[in-house]
Amino acid sequence: MEKKFLYPLSLWILAIGMTINVTGNSFLWPLNTIYITGVLNKSMSIAGFVLMLQQGSGILGNLAGGWLFDRWGGKKTIIIGIIMSAINVLSLAFLHQWILYVLFMLLLGFSNGLVFPSMYAMAGTIWPEGGRKAFNLIYVAQNLGVAIGSTLGGIVAQISFTLIFIVNSITFLLFLFLVIFGFRNEQWQQAVVVSGVEISDQEEVKESKEASRAFVSLMILSIAFVLAWIPYVQWQTSLSKYISNLGIPLSKYTLLWTINGVLIVLGQPFISFVTKRFLTTIKKQLFVGIIIFILSFAIMVHNTFYIGFVLAMITMTIAEMLVWPAVPAAAYELAPENKAGFYQGIVSSAGAGGRMLGFLIGGWLYDHTSIPNLLWIMIGLFVISGLTFLNYDRGVIREGKKSYA
Structure with missing residues (x-):
């Protein structure tokens, strides 16, 4: 069953999760500058500075996500990132004060950053014999999410910016549902790196x-x-x-x-x-x-x-x-x-x-x-x-x- 569609079924599920996750993110990121300048009435330079800070918080999230994956495995790390992202983006829907917006945008950058290293690390551990093919599938799924999310985001934004944040939070919940119920326990175990047996001092130095x-x-x-x-x-x-x-x-x-x-x-x-x-x-x-x-x-x-x-x-x-x-x-x-x-x-x-x-x-x-x-x-x-x-x-x-x- 795992080999039926050329890729393992668990990798397809991971790719679908990546598409859902990135679709949600892509509802927001193309419209951030418009929201900051048009709704919150800030300048372009301030908008650019905030987006740069969000990239910085994403860097911290990436490092933390990779560290947590090696210690807790993919499931806990991804779930924590998804829940944090859902809370952050839902807060943006109802809290429109400038300082709070910046705070939650930075937290969102961090929580999104927690997820991506685990997704890529899982791609390798789920199907190690696939080599580059596993990472390529996740890359394609990511770009499919960008295309879907940015297109739908523009349509939803014409109705309401608040609705953008609400729909974004719904996609995170769909992603959470897939993560919890889409993988069997043994598939999660594949993505947990276990420590090896004791080795000699010479082998340890090597x-x-x-x-x-x-x-x-x-x-x-x-x-x-x-x-x-x-x-x-x-x-x-x-x-x-x-x-x-x-x-x-x-x-x-x-x-x-x-x-x-x-x-x-x-x-x-x-x-x-x-x-x-x-x-x-x-x-x-x-x-x-x-x-x-x-x-x-x-x-x-x-x-x-x-x-x-x-x-x-x-x-x-x-x-x-x-x-x-x-x-x-x-x-x-x-x-x-x-x-x-x-x-x-x-x-x-x-x-x-x-x-x-x-x-x-x-x-x-x-x-x-x-x-x-x-x-x-x-x-x-x-x-x-x-x-x-x-x-x-x-x-x-x-x-x-x-x-x-």
Whole structure:
């Protein structure tokens, strides 16, 4: 039964949970700036600062979520995160004072952060023989949730912003129901890392050295991930403003993200074929993905036509389908047996940190230089990221460790 649909049934349930969770989150995040400026009457700079702080609280949540996964397992950690998120977002529906809004937004960033490392760590522990395929399914489920939530959120917001928060809390409760009743106890047990038997002092020293090398590799991987995210978020900041200044309407800009979401879902057979036949290791997948990222930004350097942005978005989407799911897969491969959650927390935090830096760096460059110069700087960051990805696992002893092909 577990093999019927190519992926284990428990992984499908996990993917459905990810879609529900992200659908709820995506009701809110695209409309945050509008709510802060339009309803709470704050400036754009204040709105940006609050969203940056929320990313920061998400980093803390990611680290805490990974740490708790390794100690409590996935079930307790995810349930705590879901309940906290439901309470926080429901409070936002009824408490409209500015200070309280900021407080609950920060708490929401933290509670959401608790969930994601556990979801990715569970993907690896539920189906370890699946390698990159498990993480890719969760990545697709996450993007499906973004597409559904952001679309429905806009519709619901036309009725009432308060309703946005209420519907968001309902999705969290649906997610909670799935987590509690969707998995059998033995499936949760798969996601609990148990301590090993006693080992000799010599073996302990050897394991300690290997763990140290793995952690150094994780840090190198995370640095590369940060560097890759900084250019990516320019599509949401400096490039969105640039596209608007060219006289391209907002509807056409949002259509670019629709193209992104549709390609991520429909393009999986193509990505699966390419990774199976040609990109047979995680490192190859990461490096080729970065090269395609570079190509997508090179297309835009002197482009002023909408069709150029469409081509760049299509190219960038192919790149992200290769890079984004490969990073948690690489982290899982590096992780010692009792550190899967912690390692996922680190790379999740690296992604959030890259988004934070991307907002700050992109805004400053937009104000102080030209778009072609900004794009060349972003291409330079991709080059450094690619070289870093090429060297992230040097020195790691892989004896007894499965290498995902």
